[in-house]
Amino acid sequence: MFKKFVIVAVAAAFAAAPLPALAQKKDSVVMGMTLEPPGLDPTNAAAAAIAEVTLYNIYETLTKIKEDGTVGPLLAESWTATPDLKTYTFKLAKGVKFQNGEPFNSAAVKFSFDRNAAKDSTNKDRSLFQAMESVTAPDADTIVVAMKYSEPNLPFLLGQASGSIVEPKSAGTNVTQPVGTGPYQLGAWVKGSSITLNKWADYRNAAAIKLSKVTIRFISDPASQAAALLSGDVDAFPRIATRVVAQFKSDPRFTVLIGGSKAKTIVAINERRKPLDDVRVRRAILAAIDRKAMIEGAAEGFGTPIGSFYTPGSLGYVDTTGINPYDPEKAKKLLAEAGVTNLELSLKLPPPPYARQGGEILAAQLAKVGITAKIENVEWAQWLSQVFAGNSPHNFDLTIVSHVEPFDLVKITEPDYYLGYNNEAFNKLYQQIVATPDEAGRAKLLGDAQKMLATDAVAGFMYQPQWPTVISKKLKGVWKDVPQFENDFSAWSWE
Amino acid sequence: MTLLATLVGASLIIFLVLDALPGNAAQMLMGADASPDAVRALTVKLGLDQPLAVRYLQWLKGMAVGDLGNSYAYGTPVAGLIAERLTLTIPLAIISMSVTVTLALSAGIYTAANHNKLGDVGVMSLTQIGIALPNFWFAILLILLFSVRLQWLSAGGFAGWEDGIWPGVRSLLLPAFSLSVVQAAILARVTRSAVLEVLREDFVRTARAKGLGKREVLWSHVLRNAMIPVMTVMGLQFANLLAGTIVIENVFYLPGLGRLIFQSIANRDLIVVRNCVMLLAAMVVIVNFVVDVLYAFIDPRIKVHDL
Numbered sequence: 189m190f191k192k193f194v195i196v197a198v199a200a201a202f203a204a205a206p207l208p209a210l211a212q213k214k215d216s217v218v219m220g221m222t223l224e225p226p227g228l229d230p231t232n233a234a235a236a237a238i239a240e241v242t243l244y245n246i247y248e249t250l251t252k253i254k255e256d257g258t259v260g261p262l263l264a265e266s267w268t269a270t271p272d273l274k275t276y277t278f279k280l281a282k283g284v285k286f287q288n289g290e291p292f293n294s295a296a297v298k299f300s301f302d303r304n305a306a307k308d309s310t311n312k313d314r315s316l317f318q319a320m321e322s323v324t325a326p327d328a329d330t331i332v333v334a335m336k337y338s339e340p341n342l343p344f345l346l347g348q349a350s351g352s353i354v355e356p357k358s359a360g361t362n363v364t365q366p367v368g369t370g371p372y373q374l375g376a377w378v379k380g381s382s383i384t385l386n387k388w389a390d391y392r393n394a395a396a397i398k399l400s401k402v403t404i405r406f407i408s409d410p411a412s413q414a415a416a417l418l419s420g421d422v423d424a425f426p427r428i429a430t431r432v433v434a435q436f437k438s439d440p441r442f443t444v445l446i447g448g449s450k451a452k453t454i455v456a457i458n459e460r461r462k463p464l465d466d467v468r469v470r471r472a473i474l475a476a477i478d479r480k481a482m483i484e485g486a487a488e489g490f491g492t493p494i495g496s497f498y499t500p501g502s503l504g505y506v507d508t509t510g511i512n513p514y515d516p517e518k519a520k521k522l523l524a525e526a527g528v529t530n531l532e533l534s535l536k537l538p539p540p541p542y543a544r545q546g547g548e549i550l551a552a553q554l555a556k557v558g559i560t561a562k563i564e565n566v567e568w569a570q571w572l573s574q575v576f577a578g579n580s581p582h583n584f585d586l587t588i589v590s591h592v593e594p595f596d597l598v599k600i601t602e603p604d605y606y607l608g609y610n611n612e613a614f615n616k617l618y619q620q621i622v623a624t625p626d627e628a629g630r631a632k633l634l635g636d637a638q639k640m641l642a643t644d645a646v647a648g649f650m651y652q653p654q655w656p657t658v659i660s661k662k663l664k665g666v667w668k669d670v671p672q673f674e675n676d677f678s679a680w681s682w683e
Numbered sequence: 684m685t686l687l688a689t690l691v692g693a694s695l696i697i698f699l700v701l702d703a704l705p706g707n708a709a710q711m712l713m714g715a716d717a718s719p720d721a722v723r724a725l726t727v728k729l730g731l732d733q734p735l736a737v738r739y740l741q742w743l744k745g746m747a748v749g750d751l752g753n754s755y756a757y758g759t760p761v762a763g764l765i766a767e768r769l770t771l772t773i774p775l776a777i778i779s780m781s782v783t784v785t786l787a788l789s790a791g792i793y794t795a796a797n798h799n800k801l802g803d804v805g806v807m808s809l810t811q812i813g814i815a816l817p818n819f820w821f822a823i824l825l826i827l828l829f830s831v832r833l834q835w836l837s838a839g840g841f842a843g844w845e846d847g848i849w850p851g852v853r854s855l856l857l858p859a860f861s862l863s864v865v866q867a868a869i870l871a872r873v874t875r876s877a878v879l880e881v882l883r884e885d886f887v888r889t890a891r892a893k894g895l896g897k898r899e900v901l902w903s904h905v906l907r908n909a910m911i912p913v914m915t916v917m918g919l920q921f922a923n924l925l926a927g928t929i930v931i932e933n934v935f936y937l938p939g940l941g942r943l944i945f946q947s948i949a950n951r952d953l954i955v956v957r958n959c960v961m962l963l964a965a966m967v968v969i970v971n972f973v974v975d976v977l978y979a980f981i982d983p984r985i986k987v988h989d990l
Contacts, residue, residue, distance in 0.1 A: 224946070226712065226756045226757065226950065227757070227758070233712060233713070234713065308721075308724060309721075310713060310721055310725070314721075363758060364758075364759075378841075378843070378938055379757065379764065379767065379938060380768065380937075380938030380939075380942050380943060380946065381840065381841055381936065381937070381938035382840070405840055405936065406936060407839065407936045408933065408936070409933055409934055409936070411823050411826075411934070412823075412826070412838065412839055412933075412934055412935065412936055415823070415826045415827065415830060415831055415838040415839070416838045416839060416840075416936075418830075418831040418838070419826070419830035419831050419834060419837060419838040420834065421830070421837045421838050421839065421840065566705075567706065567948075567949060568706075568711065568949065569704075569705070569706025569707070569710065569711045569949070569950070569951040570705045570706045571706075572706065572710050572711065573705060573706045573707060573710050574705060574706075577710055577719070577722070578719050579719030579722065579723075
């Protein structure tokens with residue numbers, strides 16, 4: 189009798205007292221990331237890893253690109269544009285401070301934009317800021333941007349990391365001691381290992397920020413990425429290596445988010461070289477590519493086929509995958525028509541698995557139609573200086589690469605772009621697109637542009653990659669879709 | 684004197700080989716979409732437009748006065764970056780070397796003493812497997828067992844020395860062990876054959892004939908004589924160990940010297956790479972020198988000036 193009583197009493201005591209683990213709500217997260225940023229100033233260097241750490245966390249921009257790719261307010265509460273979409277007036281949020289105590293106002297915006305446009309600026313989107321005819325600040329919370337041409341995407345473009353608003357006094361040291369208006373401050377940076385962000389107590393909306401600390405660990409090896417999640421060392425891994433994702437799908441401790449992107453993975457063809465300047469040869473290469481097999485083999489199935497330099501879900505998207513479909517017989521015919529026999533092409537592959545694995549598949553597919561691809565593996569540094577950069581010798585026939593920038597049709601119009609397309613008709617069409625303010629008209633023209641690129645077989649357009657994110661089941665608020673490289677910690681919380 | 688000449692020779696080779704690498708730091712830092720003008724401006728700023736010989740002499744001069752320059756990528760002094768990383772790599776090397784020596788000597792001596800018995804065959808088969816194991820693969824197996832399944836140790840990362848010695852050592856245990864296994868397997872085999880070799884010598888038989896016990900002969904006469912080849916291999920293994928850290932530090936994402944070299948090569952941050960490689964070369968040269976000096980201690984017949 190007494191024994192029973194003791195058991196009941198003890199059980200009751202346990203039931204009454206909340207378990208310590210539950211009482212103390214977890215408010216920190218460890219996130220894994222593949223690459224370490226070289227610095228923390230997204231306005232002076234291009235590395236995507238900088239934006240992944242800083243954007244919307246340390247720094248803020250006038251606008252915010254949301255999960256679905258639409259644009260919402262951030263440091264600008266609202267904006268209006270003139271009907272020709274050349275001049276935009278932004279109303280800035282009031283009472284905002286930088287993390288060093290300085291006030292945020294139109295002067296800081298003007299300073300940031302002017303700095304990005306300066307002659308010695310190393311901003312990734314310097315051309316955008318140089319295309320601003322004037323940036324004026326009629327009062328402390330209004331900024332007027334007048335563009336040299338119509339730019340319908342300006343609110344989107346200013347929401348990217350390159351448009352981060354910095355504070356004049358601290359701008360020079362942002363590389364190592366970033367100062368922004370965002371909800372997080374840099375806590376510590378152990379080079380080669382991790383970055384810690386701490387919640388900034390004076391953030392204008394501090395109550396809404398759930399996580400007080402975010403640790404970002406840099407883990408590049410795919411097997412180590414998986415092990416870090418499985419062992420519980422890491423709670424979230426956005427854009428994890430695709431080949432380790434399968435094991436997490438059936439694991440009840442994790443959620444796998446498959447997000448769309450604005451990226452385009454392509455087989456680039458050097459049109460400066462013979463016989464690749466012949467559209468029939470390029471069409472033959474496209475007809476040799478089996479997109480489905482490529483997505484399965486090079487991206488573990490994480491991709492949607494595309495037929496042009498544009499992604500599904502964007503304004504005016506048309507499906508162009510039927511223009512040069514997979515048809516090896518047609519490929520052989522086209523090659524014969526062009527009088528090309530025993531075609532041997534160099535295929536330079538940068539390090540990511542989608543390129544290296546994709547290259548093997550491409551070489552096999554090309555072999556079936558009688559084209560020999562000579563694979564050459566290169567590092568990024570080599571690839572940039574030999575294949576891609578505007579001042580490089582463009583020393584390649586074929587290469588595989590994923591273009592992650594959203595809305596980069598403009599690149600194709602640049603005369604020293606690595607594809608070497610340089611088609612007057614396309615450039616004119618592009619000028620027309622940016623000069624068309626109404627959305628329906630622009631959508632139609634964008635469709636025409638996509639079709640033109642597909643018909644001219646400007647590149648082997650393969651697929652829009654999907655980016656998998658693996659997170660602990662209890663972690664909420666992590667974005668599924670990633671229109672650009674960033675992690676919005678202000679939305680994250682533990683269940 | 685030979686020491687210095689070796690190092691200068693090494694520096695020349697390091698400099699020339701790295702300079703021949705395609706790609707440049709300015710292009711990497713500026714990214715894919717940078718304008719050629721901006722890349723050129725940065726090239727000048729980093730001093731990469733200077734002639735080869737000038738840059739080499741600048742580097743030598745810098746090393747002589749202890750100024751290694753600034754990293755292209757991080758913009759901070761190279762000396763500081765390296766010093767930071769050494770707080771991990773040196774303890775890692777010491778722990779793995781100790782594990783290697785402990786495992787190898789005990790296995791080697793045990794098998795030699797039990798020559799051709801079951802224990803000898805068993806341990807020698809294990810070392811055969813140990814030699815065949817690639818260390819990064821073994822590292823992943825260790826992670827799967829100790830971090831994923833048992834959850835005793837973390838799967839990677841470095842706790843640092845701020846919270847005391849134990850958390851730091853703890854995060855180095857798996858990496859050190861994965862580095863040691865191959866090395867220990869090789870060293871164990873060397874130890875075994877060296878000990879067996881000495882056991883056949885006349886003086887061992889004499890010692891036994893004098894009435895000394897088996898154990899006493901082994902510990903006080905055989906081992907000392909067997910140490911010379913073992914020390915030589917140990918010195919060579921130190922170099923292997925340093926090379927191994929490049930792979931292992933990547934598997935365990937440890938911020939050590941190996942990972943710094945790996946990342947810097949990818950970034951074409953050559954000023955960091957050449958100083959790191961130079962440091963490794965110097966370490967190997969010095970360790971081999973120390974081994975040579977130790978020979979004289981082990982075997983007094985070898986005189987230091989013979990070296």
